[in-house]
Amino acid sequence: MPATSSNKPYRVGRSKTGLGLFATKPIKKGTRIIRYYGPILDSRIPEHDDIENKYLFELNGRWTIDGSVRKNLARYINHSCRPNAESDVRPRERKVFIRAIKNIEPGDEINYDYGTDYFKAYLKPIGCKCESCEKKRKKLRAEARTERAKVKARTERKAQKAGAKPVKKKKLNGVAVGKANGRARA
Numbered sequence: 001m002p003a004t005s006s007n008k009p010y011r012v013g014r015s016k017t018g019l020g021l022f023a024t025k026p027i028k029k030g031t032r033i034i035r036y037y038g039p040i041l042d043s044r045i046p047e048h049d050d051i052e053n054k055y056l057f058e059l060n061g062r063w064t065i066d067g068s069v070r071k072n073l074a075r076y077i078n079h080s081c082r083p084n085a086e087s088d089v090r091p092r093e094r095k096v097f098i099r100a101i102k103n104i105e106p107g108d109e110i111n112y113d114y115g116t117d118y119f120k121a122y123l124k125p126i127g128c129k130c131e132s133c134e135k136k137r138k139k140l141r142a143e144a145r146t147e148r149a150k151v152k153a154r155t156e157r158k159a160q161k162a163g164a165k166p167v168k169k170k171k172l173n174g175v176a177v178g179k180a181n182g183r184a185r186a
């Protein structure tokens with residue numbers, strides 16, 4: 001029994017989008033949770049520069065961590081637009097740590113923001129599935145439903161008005177006359 005694995009405050013588990021990393025213990029805001037680990041690639045070496053997978057973590061223009069290795073459990077952490085963790089990037093040490101930016105409770109999925117480039121390249125085309133975006137979509141759908149209901153009600157009212165046209169016209173004339181009189185008096 002590897003004592004280290006049970007000491008870790010996380011486990012790999014099922015998430016909505018496949019696998020994810022979940023807290024197994026309370027993790028305090030500011031705590032370093034896990035290192036994003038993998039061989040360091042040098043963009044000046046053509047063979048390194050040719051490597052392409054979705055676990056590449058760019059440290060700067062030159063150095064990139066290839067996080068596709070099995071040992072790197074941090075690769076299971078999914079993106080969120082409103083995350084509870086962040087990547088602490090240390091280009092000089094060529095290291096990345098994932099750190100809690102909120103208090104995380106056992107059972108919570110651990111997320112960080114993958115950044116704009118990744119979002120544009122991988123998430124925007126398929127639609128981000130993070131909780132925050134799902135909520136936003138749900139809200140938009142609800143708003144669209146409300147709007148459709150409003151339009152329907154308006155159309156029905158108009159149809160009713162059209163049916164009661166003579167009465168309405170008389171009333172309108174009355175108002176207009178009243179206003180004109182008021183102005184003349186003042």
Ligand SMILES: [Zn+2]
Pocket residue numbers: 080081082128129130131132133134
């Ligand atoms: Zn999102």
